Amino acid sequence: MKEEKIRASVRGRTTQGNKVREGRGFSREEIKQAGLTLQLAKRQGMRVDTRRKTVHSQNVQTLKKHSRTSVPLTEIKGIGKVAEEELQKADVMDAYDLAHIDIQILAEKVPYSKRILERWQNEANELLNR
Structure with missing residues (x-):
């Protein structure tokens, strides 16, 4: 495509x-x-x-x-290649997806704590709102 x-x-x-x-x-x-x-x-x-x-x-x-819709996950502080791959397996493809997903559901799909996921979500929101 x-x-x-x-x-x-x-x-x-x-x-x-x-x-x-x-x-x-x-x-x-x-x-x-x-x-x-x-x-x-x-x-x-x-x-x-x-x-x-x-x-x-x-x-x-x-x-x-x-x-x-096209801000990569690696732009968020604390998310590297490995974390990006884990999040993409859970259908979180970019910062926009991370900012709008329910943390409870995401915490069940990835091996990261809710606290870390909430921090990443807050940083994704800040990145999108700049």
Whole structure:
């Protein structure tokens, strides 16, 4: 299955038409307003145009929509490769899933205490709400 590419849209600087076109990438401020870091955005395959200073609300909404479900578990402090594999066996594929799962049910499926799972869930919520 081919992965959908996320593209930034920008307006040309001409006075004739003011057409919307595909940009080189998302501006730093758009990434920041979407609650992502530059490193995380690049890791997720999003293009970053460090020269562009403009902020388009459409691009911020696009980033929020696509980043919500694709924050990897390893971005959460304390979750490494082994813990990520255990959580994925329990059908927790990313930070969004971890933030919205019932801890009681998850504690029965993985070899981690409820306290650790609650801490990871809180960090996942913080990561998604940035």
